[in-house]
Amino acid sequence: MYESNLLLWLFLIPAAAALLEAMSGRYRAKQAGIISIIGAILTLLVALSMCREVLAGNTLTAWNDQLYADALSSLMALIVTIVGLAVLVFSYRYMRHDVEAGKTTTERLPLYFALISIFISTMAWGTVTNNLVMLYVIIEATTLASALLVTFYWKPESLEAGYKYLILCSVGITLALLGTVLLYAAAVPFLPGDKALLITELVKISGHIPSNIVFIACGLILIGFGTKAGIIPFHAWLPDAHSQSPSPVSALLSGVTIKVAIYAVARILTIFYPQYSALATFLVLVGAVTMLLGIILAFIQDDLKRMLAYSSVSQMGYIVMGFGIGGYVGFYGSVYHMLNHALLKSLLFLCTGALLYTSGTTLISELQGKKQGTLTAICFFVAALAVGGLPPLNGFWSKFTIFVAAAQAQNWWAVGIAVFTSLLTLACLVRAGYRIFLYQDDHHGGEAAIALEEPGNAGHEGHIGIPSLPLSMSMVMVILVALSVLLGAYPSIIYPLLDLASKSLLHLAIGG
Amino acid sequence: MQLIIIILSFALVLTSFLTVESRDLVKSSRAYLAQALLLVVILAVYAVYLPNHELFLWCVMILITKGIMVPYLLRYYGRKVSRQEAEPLISFWPSLVIALGLIIVFFWLTHSNYSFIVPSDAVAGEPYRTNLAVAVTVLCLGLYALLTRRDAVKAVIALCLMENGVHLALMSLAPTIPETAMIGVATDVVISIWMLLYIITGIYSKNGSTDAWELSKLRG
Numbered sequence: 001m002y003e004s005n006l007l008l009w010l011f012l013i014p015a016a017a018a019l020l021e022a023m024s025g026r027y028r029a030k031q032a033g034i035i036s037i038i039g040a041i042l043t044l045l046v047a048l049s050m051c052r053e054v055l056a057g058n059t060l061t062a063w064n065d066q067l068y069a070d071a072l073s074s075l076m077a078l079i080v081t082i083v084g085l086a087v088l089v090f091s092y093r094y095m096r097h098d099v100e101a102g103k104t105t106t107e108r109l110p111l112y113f114a115l116i117s118i119f120i121s122t123m124a125w126g127t128v129t130n131n132l133v134m135l136y137v138i139i140e141a142t143t144l145a146s147a148l149l150v151t152f153y154w155k156p157e158s159l160e161a162g163y164k165y166l167i168l169c170s171v172g173i174t175l176a177l178l179g180t181v182l183l184y185a186a187a188v189p190f191l192p193g194d195k196a197l198l199i200t201e202l203v204k205i206s207g208h209i210p211s212n213i214v215f216i217a218c219g220l221i222l223i224g225f226g227t228k229a230g231i232i233p234f235h236a237w238l239p240d241a242h243s244q245s246p247s248p249v250s251a252l253l254s255g256v257t258i259k260v261a262i263y264a265v266a267r268i269l270t271i272f273y274p275q276y277s278a279l280a281t282f283l284v285l286v287g288a289v290t291m292l293l294g295i296i297l298a299f300i301q302d303d304l305k306r307m308l309a310y311s312s313v314s315q316m317g318y319i320v321m322g323f324g325i326g327g328y329v330g331f332y333g334s335v336y337h338m339l340n341h342a343l344l345k346s347l348l349f350l351c352t353g354a355l356l357y358t359s360g361t362t363l364i365s366e367l368q369g370k371k372q373g374t375l376t377a378i379c380f381f382v383a384a385l386a387v388g389g390l391p392p393l394n395g396f397w398s399k400f401t402i403f404v405a406a407a408q409a410q411n412w413w414a415v416g417i418a419v420f421t422s423l424l425t426l427a428c429l430v431r432a433g434y435r436i437f438l439y440q441d442d443h444h445g446g447e448a449a450i451a452l453e454e455p456g457n458a459g460h461e462g463h464i465g466i467p468s469l470p471l472s473m474s475m476v477m478v479i480l481v482a483l484s485v486l487l488g489a490y491p492s493i494i495y496p497l498l499d500l501a502s503k504s505l506l507h508l509a510i511g512g
Numbered sequence: 513m514q515l516i517i518i519i520l521s522f523a524l525v526l527t528s529f530l531t532v533e534s535r536d537l538v539k540s541s542r543a544y545l546a547q548a549l550l551l552v553v554i555l556a557v558y559a560v561y562l563p564n565h566e567l568f569l570w571c572v573m574i575l576i577t578k579g580i581m582v583p584y585l586l587r588y589y590g591r592k593v594s595r596q597e598a599e600p601l602i603s604f605w606p607s608l609v610i611a612l613g614l615i616i617v618f619f620w621l622t623h624s625n626y627s628f629i630v631p632s633d634a635v636a637g638e639p640y641r642t643n644l645a646v647a648v649t650v651l652c653l654g655l656y657a658l659l660t661r662r663d664a665v666k667a668v669i670a671l672c673l674m675e676n677g678v679h680l681a682l683m684s685l686a687p688t689i690p691e692t693a694m695i696g697v698a699t700d701v702v703i704s705i706w707m708l709l710y711i712i713t714g715i716y717s718k719n720g721s722t723d724a725w726e727l728s729k730l731r732g
Contacts (some may be wrong), residue, residue: 161725166704182629189632
């Protein structure tokens with residue numbers, strides 16, 4: 001364990017980029033986004049350096065242990081920075097298209113990119129904080145940083161979504177604060193000074209905290225951070241916020257934000273697993289309910305973004321279930337699924353952005369029968385099949401690990417629900433893909449709905465009548481799909497980091 | 513001294529009640545301001561009584577954020593929307609009875625079962641017991657208002673009440689909490705209230721109403 005400034009750079013770089021973006025925006029609004037992208041590239045390099053350090057067996061700390069990074073934190077930082085960079089690059093042309101479409105103005109672009117950078121900064125900070133109360137502060141800060149992104153178009157629907165998002169998450173997080181305060185107050189007699197606030201110190205005295213306090217505090221923390229993570233029944237904000245945000249913001253919300261919240265839950269709750277197995281059982285139950293209801297609600301949606309949002313709720317159920325089952329295999333499955341779902345769901349939302357770019361709608365009934373680009377179709381189907389758990393894609397491996405963990409724990413009902421939900425997910429997303437990309441409409445003379453697109457000709461009509469995607473947007477989608485396929489075909493690439501990340505949680509869970 | 517704290521605590525509950533039940537948003541905001549100032553006085557009394565001079569820092573923080581900034585935001589944005597609260601789900605008299613019932617039940621439940629929720633022996637007796645009972649009561653009144661009021665501005669005031677309840681518990685149970693965490697908590701509160709009110713005025717300018725139930729364009 002040693003002091004490292006990497007942990008500071010991880011969130012200070014995007015914060016500085018946001019500041020520069022906002023300050024320079026007044027003079028060079030047309031170039032908005034470049035500073036944020038450079039900041040995101042540097043932040044990704046910091047996250048990669050952190051991963052290299054933890055793979056070498058080190059644990060990083062900073063600010064008198066207020067910041068702490070083990071393999072799990074580094075993996076989360078990697079997820080935040082990869083998706084963050086992808087979203088910023090995708091946004092560069094996407095938002096300019098929105099300006100051309102009259103949805104926003106050039107003058108507002110610096111604000112957009114500055115807010116995205118601040119959002120990335122808060123999430124990155126959340127992954128490395130070791131302070132109970134600061135965890136609350138940062139999770140609330142992620143909400144505050146993203147609220148104006150949800151309402152960015154300033155339409156009645158987006159304002160409603162932003163209002164719901166802010167009020168529900170703020171109420172939830174207020175309860176989480178009460179939970180963290182109870183834990184802190186209970187830990188103070190056993191830990192001197194500020195140490196009672198440190199999660200890594202709390203692990204050592206978890207057995208001394210009265211059981212009543214543990215259950216009340218963990219319940220409040222689960223409600224609070226669980227609201228942000230979209231766990232049913234606290235998910236009401238999620239479909240609205242995801243559907244009304246600009247598509248790249250939806251990708252960030254669904255791909256990363258909800259993962260950071262569930263990471264916070266896992267970090268705190270697993271501390272008490274050795275003494276209170278009921279907590280773990282409760283998480284399995286919450287996970288099962290969330291995954292099943294989430295996918296049932298996804299099935300009845302016509303808006304593709306709402307469908308994907310409910311699918312995210314459902315996929316969070318898998319992650320929660322894995323954390324609940326616990327043990328090395330359960331934690332491994334959850335952590336692996338966090339990575340896979342972050343890549344896949346952000347890809348799916350970016351595909352939705354591409355559809356909005358080319359067709360101007362996200363309603364499946366309106367997209368049905370319209371010609372769509374081949375690249376978007378391929379990316380959508382790969383991601384849909386992977387989220388649905390089709391072997392040998394990456395989504396299959398992480399879900400399969402969770403199934404195995406549930407079976408090893410002889411939680412057969414959980415296995416049943418997880419497998420059934422996986423089949424429903426596959427059916428739901430493939431059905432949506434079929435209707436959007438393959439459905440042959442009689443009005444179009446029986447032509448297939450997929451058409452070739454020529455990257456690089458932004459805004460121009462392709463030779464067969466659909467606008468082409470800009471190269472930067474296409475490249476982002478290709479890279480994300482390539483990463484997903486690579487993780488499915490060669491899971492050993494990421495195994496060392498996942499292995500250490502799972503052991504980090506196990507270390508907490510065995511009271512180490 | 514304990515008597516003073518108990519009197520101030522009950523005054524705090526009374527201001528919560530007035531904040532929830534007043535249908536005029538300006539009066540409701542004023543009741544909230546009174547509560548914020550009471551919080552400051554309670555903290556100052558604690559700081560002298562315990563004695564714990566770190567609590568004076570909390571006093572200043574609460575005065576700036578809850579006593580000045582949040583009331584200013586409520587007043588500034590309140591002028592841009594209708595002064596009268598949108599019709600709540602429960603009419604005046606039944607709501608009054610329910611709120612009174614909640615006050616009695618939650619205060620009694622927390623006060624009589626304090627040993628169940630007390631986190632450590634250091635905060636086992638009075639005045640912590642009364643303080644936490646008041647904090648839980650204020651929190652529950654805020655939650656009640658949030659669930660039964662259709663007006664978006666009133667929902668924000670209800671959220672402020674909930675935050676006051678939690679912060680009272682925080683100051684009572686964890687008075688030695690580091691300044692950085694304290695500043696972080698206070699900053700989050702002010703920014704979240706500002707953003708909510710900013711968005712609500714946007715909603716009002718588009719819809720001509722702050723009735724959250726009239727929004728409901730997003731379903732399913």
